[in-house]
Amino acid sequence: MAQPLKFYFDFLNQSSRALYIFLEASKIPFEAIPISMLKGEHLTGEFRDKVNRFRKLPAITDHGYQLSENVAIFRHLAREKLVPEHWYPRRQLGRSRIDEYLAWQQTNMDVACTDYFQQKWLVPYLQKTRPAENAVNVAGKQLEHTLNDFEQLFLNSRKFMMGDNISFADLSAICEIDQPKSIGYNAFQNRNKLARWYEAVRDELGPYYKDVHGEFEAKLKQSGSSNQGVAQALKQ
Amino acid sequence: MAQPLKFYFDFLNQSSRALYIFLEASKIPFEAIPISMLKGEHLTGEFRDKVNRFRKLPAITDHGYQLSENVAIFRHLAREKLVPEHWYPRRQLGRSRIDEYLAWQQTNMDVACTDYFQQKWLVPYLQKTRPAENAVNVAGKQLEHTLNDFEQLFLNSRKFMMGDNISFADLSAICEIDQPKSIGYNAFQNRNKLARWYEAVRDELGPYYKDVHGEFEAKLKQSGSSNQGVAQALKQ
Structure with a gap:
């Protein structure tokens, strides 16, 4: 049906x-x-x-x-x-906190991760050129700044953003970070808290994440093989 | 208390x-x-x-x-x-439709209205200069495009965005549009649907809107009196 x-x-x-x-x-x-x-x-x-x-x-x-x-x-x-309640918990005003993150993400994280991905991968792919170094550098600086803000404003000593349980905020954020990460950007340098959180989210999502992320990386590799500029970006 | x-x-x-x-x-x-x-x-x-x-x-x-x-x-x-339920109605998936508009607003309407306001008013005010003509023109073009999208995607033959009753989507949108409108931008030229909707929302909000909007305009006027570039922007 x-x-x-x-x-x-x-x-x-x-x-x-x-x-x-x-x-x-x-x-x-x-x-x-x-x-x-x-x-x-x-x-x-x-x-x-x-x-x-x-x-x-x-x-x-x-x-x-x-x-x-x-x-x-x-x-x-x-x-x-x-x-399941843990994705968007009512308890302790969890929904308000998740809403706050999702709004912040839309104006900050999503813009920075998308822009970096576009400058380093999408534009070169579509135009069959190499990435424009200056545009990638500008996007990279913005991304640095945004990831620092993310770590400082939203991560803490707890396992996930909202505490002991994973929520849609964690899931959204890891997929954002994978955008630059999968084309060679090191998001974890000098960001131990971010690295620990990333690993915890990835492990918690298990095969659901692994399968989808695997298909994403396969798509990048496949597209890269038809474009030298993009293939090089993936290697960096 | x-x-x-x-x-x-x-x-x-x-x-x-x-x-x-x-x-x-x-x-x-x-x-x-x-x-x-x-x-x-x-x-x-x-x-x-x-x-x-x-x-x-x-x-x-x-x-x-x-x-x-x-x-x-x-x-x-x-x-x-x-x-009151009408601001965020559960009926007929109204909340989903309002959420959709609010997300669109954050990336489109809010960006265009804020940018125009900044280029034409805020930057000249803070830097005690006249507005940069080129920057205002670029922001104006973006705003044109965004208001056309707003009218086409979200307004229809009904009185308000969600039908017969005003919702938070209408209230948010009118306050966005007031940002460029209050410094001289004509949002209604060739946009009859937008003009009709704007008037309906303003009338429905009555004194609540009138008081707050009045204070906004008084603030603009007061600040303008200390800056010639801004005062001129308000006259246009």
């Missing part, structure tokens, strides 16, 4: 990976519909008209209801489906 | 105005604590250490619990206080 929930995604995109892992780990039944951003499939008429008027990924339709924006999709699922 | 909820704000900031109006219109008791961004009061040690580690406005403390990011504050109030 067709699932009422359809999930449109591309594993090259960090929010697509976070929501895919969230759906799988929460055992929410869904139909997975990969859309290739590199081929521009999210811009085509059919996707725009029938799935997502924003022409953005990830996107869902739930019983035909179209929804965009990863944080809106996450909250929709938390409200409408059976989702 | 001291209120458990303290609200830190500056009416020069659009999210501060939206949340202030929301608090007043919802009859949530709160202590209003104005903080002057132009004087850099949000950057000082006491505000940073005791109120908001992000050094951002608006901010709240609720029974001593510190919270930043306007969308997180809105959701916190909707969960923890008695708030």
